[in-house]
Amino acid sequence: MKEYHVPVLLSECLEALDLQDGKIYVDATFGGGGHSKKILESGKDIKLFGFDQDPDSIEQSKILTEKYPEKFIMIKENFANIRTCLALERIKKVDGILFDLGVSSHQINDPARGFSFSGDGNLNMRMDQDSVLTAADIVNTYSFEELAKIFREFGEEKEAGRIANSIILERSKKEIQTTLQLSKIIENSIISKKSIKAKARIFQALRIYINKEMEVLEIALNDSIKILNPGGRIVVIAYHSLEDRIVKNIFKYEAKSCICPPEFPICVCDKVSTLKIISRKPIVPTTIEIENNPRARSAKLRIAQKKEVS
Ligand SMILES: C[S@@+](CC[C@H](N)C(=O)[O-])C[C@H]1O[C@@H](n2cnc3c(N)ncnc32)[C@H](O)[C@@H]1O
Incomplete structure (x- = not known):
């Protein structure tokens, strides 16, 4: 793999992450490294952790680990284990986490991986080849x-x-x-x-x-919200309604300060609002981006920010 993946909604993601010197970020879906590369090239004095469960992505990430040995660390793991893996790196809190869900172009384009119905290959479809x-x-x-x-x-x-x-x-x-x-x-x-x-x-x-995509997404989003510092952002690109619904519902639930039934005269639930939703409506690519990168056509970006929780 030589080419970097064309990152979907790139400028929107970089703006959403609000990169700042001295802070720690996570690219939970490294893929071909398109977003990570631009995050590292931002010139900010940051630390970035990349996650992917695909061996091809780990191979691709070596270019960035060599170029930015002080700034970039790649972890081959399912993002469902984001909290534990970061704890093993002695990281308890981070300032921004990006999820660009689904499969990458190189996974789709390689018939041998079995993700695409247009090429011919074995019916595989595992992102993690050890599963x-x-x-x-x-x-x-x-x-x-x-x-x-x-x-x-x-x-x-x-x-x-x-x-x-x-x-x-x-x-x-x-x-x-x-x-x-x-x-x-x-x-x-x-x-x-x-x-x-x-x-x-x-x-x-x-x-x-x-790939148990729905289960691991729920676990990863809930854990990511827990490890965000106040003011930290969670930024998620979903490509189909099932995963977008999970993102929307988790953000909505976390933003609520009360979950009592409406007929209750007073609040008795002790629910604390942990997130502020930054994007009320999902952000979608422009027609120009879709023309240049048809893979972006179904992308929906949602952004939320961790609140100060006492
Ligand atoms: C759409 S691609 C990401 C593309 C990347 N943003 C870029 O610019 O190159 C999604 C990547 O997430 C990885 N992925 C999907 N689910 C994962 C999971 N549960 N844990 C770790 N990686 C996962 C896939 O292997 C794939 O490489």
């Missing part, structure tokens, strides 16, 4: 009910049952091992003419399920 479960395991062993549930829940696919049924039928003839095989099964099973959208939804559903 066990692959997409092939799921499509070849899960029951009709389990498959349909995954496609409905994480792909919001209306023809989930029909697609699950075809998978069960086809795998009884021949094991489903490649992305192209699965693509063809989806294409041949749906009534709707929109097979590209259906493939995108089914591949997304499998990827989310395999």
